[in-house]
Amino acid sequence: xxxxxxxxxxxxxxxxxxxxxxxxxxxxxxxxxxxxxxxxxxxxxxxxxxxxxxxxxxxxxxxxxxxxxxxxxxxxxxxxxxxxxxxxxxxxxxxxxxxxxxxxxxxxxxxxxxxxxxxxxxxxxxxxxxxxxxxxxxxxxxxxxxxxxxxxxxxxxxxxxxxxxxxxxxxxxxxxxxxxxxxxxxxxxxxxxxxxxxxxxxxxxxxxxxxxxxxxxxxxxxxxxxxxxxxxxxxxxxxxxxxxxxxxxxxxxxxxxxxxxxxxxxxxxxxxxxxxxxxxxxxxxxxxxxxxxxxxxxxxxxxxxxxxxxxxxxxxxxxxxxxxxxxxxxxxxxxxxxxxxxxxxxxxxxxxxxxxxxxxxxxxxxxxxxxxxxxxxxxxxxxx
Amino acid sequence: xxxxxxxxxxxxxxxxxxxxxxxxxxxxxxxxxxxxxxxxxxxxxxxxxxxxxxxxxxxxxxxxxxxxxxxxxxxxxxxxxxxxxxxxxxxxxxxxxxxxxxxxxxxxxxxxxxxxxxxxxxxxxxxxxxxxxxxxxxxxxxxxxxxxxxxxxxxxxxxxxxxxxxxxxxxxxxxxxxxxxxxxxxxxxxxxxxxxxxxxxxxxxxxxxxxxxxxxxxxxxxxxxxxxxxxxxxxxxxxxxxxxxxxxxxxxxxxxxxxxxxxxxxxxxxxxxxxxxxxxxxxxxxxxxxxxxxxxxxxxxxx
Numbered sequence: 001x002x003x004x005x006x007x008x009x010x011x012x013x014x015x016x017x018x019x020x021x022x023x024x025x026x027x028x029x030x031x032x033x034x035x036x037x038x039x040x041x042x043x044x045x046x047x048x049x050x051x052x053x054x055x056x057x058x059x060x061x062x063x064x065x066x067x068x069x070x071x072x073x074x075x076x077x078x079x080x081x082x083x084x085x086x087x088x089x090x091x092x093x094x095x096x097x098x099x100x101x102x103x104x105x106x107x108x109x110x111x112x113x114x115x116x117x118x119x120x121x122x123x124x125x126x127x128x129x130x131x132x133x134x135x136x137x138x139x140x141x142x143x144x145x146x147x148x149x150x151x152x153x154x155x156x157x158x159x160x161x162x163x164x165x166x167x168x169x170x171x172x173x174x175x176x177x178x179x180x181x182x183x184x185x186x187x188x189x190x191x192x193x194x195x196x197x198x199x200x201x202x203x204x205x206x207x208x209x210x211x212x213x214x215x216x217x218x219x220x221x222x223x224x225x226x227x228x229x230x231x232x233x234x235x236x237x238x239x240x241x242x243x244x245x246x247x248x249x250x251x252x253x254x255x256x257x258x259x260x261x262x263x264x265x266x267x268x269x270x271x272x273x274x275x276x277x278x279x280x281x282x283x284x285x286x287x288x289x290x291x292x293x294x295x296x297x298x299x300x301x302x303x304x305x306x307x308x309x310x311x312x313x314x315x316x317x318x319x320x321x322x323x324x325x326x327x328x329x330x331x332x333x334x335x336x337x338x339x340x341x342x343x344x345x346x347x348x349x350x351x352x353x354x355x356x357x358x359x360x361x362x363x364x365x366x367x368x369x370x371x372x373x374x375x376x377x378x379x380x381x382x383x384x
Numbered sequence: 385x386x387x388x389x390x391x392x393x394x395x396x397x398x399x400x401x402x403x404x405x406x407x408x409x410x411x412x413x414x415x416x417x418x419x420x421x422x423x424x425x426x427x428x429x430x431x432x433x434x435x436x437x438x439x440x441x442x443x444x445x446x447x448x449x450x451x452x453x454x455x456x457x458x459x460x461x462x463x464x465x466x467x468x469x470x471x472x473x474x475x476x477x478x479x480x481x482x483x484x485x486x487x488x489x490x491x492x493x494x495x496x497x498x499x500x501x502x503x504x505x506x507x508x509x510x511x512x513x514x515x516x517x518x519x520x521x522x523x524x525x526x527x528x529x530x531x532x533x534x535x536x537x538x539x540x541x542x543x544x545x546x547x548x549x550x551x552x553x554x555x556x557x558x559x560x561x562x563x564x565x566x567x568x569x570x571x572x573x574x575x576x577x578x579x580x581x582x583x584x585x586x587x588x589x590x591x592x593x594x595x596x597x598x599x600x601x602x603x604x605x606x607x608x609x610x611x612x613x614x615x616x617x618x619x620x621x622x623x624x625x626x627x628x629x630x631x632x633x634x635x636x637x638x639x640x641x642x643x644x645x646x647x648x649x650x651x652x653x654x655x656x657x658x659x660x661x662x663x664x665x666x667x668x669x670x671x672x673x674x675x676x677x678x679x680x681x682x683x684x685x686x687x
Contacts, residue, residue, distance in 0.1 A: 004683065083385045103418075106491055106578060106579070108497060108578050108579065108608040108609065108610075109608070109609050109610075109613060111498050111499065111579050112495070112499070113495065119517060141533060142499050143492070143495045143496040143499050144499045144500055144503065150509060156527075181492055184490055184491075184492055186491065186611055211490055211492070213464065213490045213491065214490035214492065214493075215467075216464070216465065217490075233555035244648075245444050245636070245641065246637050248634065253553070256552055257550065257551050257552025257553070258550065258551075258552075258576060258641060259549070259550020259551060259553035259554075259603070259605055259631050260550070260553055260556065260577070260604060260631075261641070262606070262631040262632040262635060262641050263550075263553060263556075263629075263631045263672065263673060265575045265632075265633075265634045265635065266631060266632065266633045266634050266655075266671070266672065267672050268634075269634040270633075270672065273557075275634065277634075278639075278641055295400075308566065311552050311555055311556050311559070312530070312555075341528070342559065343533060343534065343555060343559055344530050344532070368674065370671070370672065370674060371676060
């Protein structure tokens with residue numbers, strides 16, 4: 001789960017990472033109130049999960065209430081690269097002496113934590129990596145050892161952080177590491193991490209991505225979940241515990257297993273179609289799950305055909321078939337189903353479907369994944 | 385021969401009295417796997433009945449189970465909260481091969497467990513987490529694979545080894561080979577999480593050294609760089625012919641596709657990059673699972 005900047009800053013604050021005083025605002029009046037509390041001058045920042053906010057006019061400086069009104073009024077409701085701005089973060093504007101970069105992530109190849117630290121912050125780190133790779137210190141941290149302050153300090157020196165900022169940055173690195181590990185982040189990034197003229201350092205931005213698998217030990221994440229930008233289809237799938245990702249094609253997809261679901265998208269694409277979604281109904285494809293999955297797919301107005309791709313391992317073919325028959329009794333479908341049922345007890349399953357009296361305009365059975373994909377795409381494209 | 389497990393492997397199930405552990409543990413036992421015990425804290429001294437007759441003893445700790453049964457492998461089927469401790473308990477008790485099917489373990493825990501095993505228990509191999517397990521057809525099945533879809537290898541061969549990041553695509557690969565009558569030496573599901581205990585290279589090395597394996601199918605997916613690293617390894621070390629399939633060609637950037645590890649970001653971890661790397665290493669790459677199966681059938685016909 002990706003956090004908005006303001007949520008990232010709130011999360012940082014839990015780990016004593018200094019951030020600018022500020023507040024989130026959904027309306028112009030709230031923005032003015034937040035500005036008064038933070039103290040002028042303030043920065044009004046659009047809260048969207050996409051880069052390039054500044055260039056799009058989504059970040060503005062304001063010296064008084066009138067300017068806050070003007071900018072907040074312009075920014076709230078703005079469309080930035082397809083993302084609607086619903087809220088702004090208003091914080092006290094900082095005097096900036098220097099901009100640095102710091103992040104923690106998991107290096108999957110090394111199987112260790114990776115600190116990336118650079119004295120060149122405020123720009124895209126990928127750009128720095130390209131033009132001046134030596135300007136980035138990459139430090140692998142063994143999760144068993146953690147990050148002692150002395151090692152953090154050494155990294156700061158090696159990254160050529162200004163002498164007066166080294167202690168502050170090292171302290172920040174230890175706190176950010178705690179946020180990354182104890183806070184169960186996939187990514188914890190500060191860009192820029194600033195040095196102020198008064199010698200203090202703090203986080204001017206926050207990019208935090210949380211590991212959904214750790215949600216069970218973080219009840220405080222519930223409030224983040226409430227603002228997650230899901231489309232209606234994704235919202236509906238979540239209430240049924242389905243692994244669903246909305247896409248913009250016309251073939252609705254239901255498969256058992258993440259790998260098979262991904263593969264189904266690929267095959268649909270390969271034969272000239274486009275998937276409306278990714279949906280993994282998991283191992284226990286019973287009638288309830290199937291009905292819920294069909295319900296979510298059915299909600300999508302773009303869907304012209306539904307491709308159910310089931311390979312029975314643990315999942316048994318006859319149970320899937322019973323599930324579909326039962327689901328058809330509950331849900332009025334907007335598009336016909338093409339099903340490929342294979343693996344354990346697939347023949348029994350196909351027999352159940354064949355004998356259920358379902359018209360061919362509602363359900364077509366195909367023996368292989370490729371043939372089923374062709375049939376589903378032909379219906380979706382109107383070439384059948 | 386087979387890799388990692390064979391007919392002599394003695395297995396305990398951590399979580400044998402729970403829903404998943406009991407269901408799959410008994411299925412593994414019915415397949416012919418030597419399931420010699422179970423571990424559930426507080427339920428030591430009880431046993432789990434085998435439907436066909438007999439029973440499997442349950443112990444309080446892995447150490448007790450190992451002492452009583454001589455088990456060398458463990459099948460872990462416990463919830464995410466308990467999985468890390470279960471893995472480390474098995475390693476501390478001297479278990480050499482651990483299969484963990486648990487899905488949903490936090491990445492931080494996984495990274496810590498991996499590095500702890502590496503440092504303190506270098507002789508223990510962890511398969512998974514979030515994997516379907518391992519099957520050496522006709523000999524041993526640990527995990528959730530339906531044994532009947534795996535073709536038993538022949539003494540004379542040619543037999544194929546399978547290594548895969550995805551569960552259902554593993555079954556699909558087993559099925560493709562069975563339909564063509566091609567035997568499988570061992571099929572290893574390494575799982576879809578970001579920090580798998582066993583990776584492609586670990587399996588490829590074993591398959592290369594296994595006289596019963598004559599060719600290898602590898603099934604990857606988007607995210608990370610495990611396939612690219614495997615391609616480098618194949619180029620330098622694998623002489624047996626291979627086919628491969630990579631899932632997720634059409635996956636949108638930045639979205640986790642069901643598996644915690646299946647995500648592309650910043651143009652990295654894409655299916656295309658992985659396919660190119662494997663092709664450059666001499667692997668025949670199919671555009672869907674069936675095509676990878678067809679390519680393998682062509683390879684086997686020449687062996």
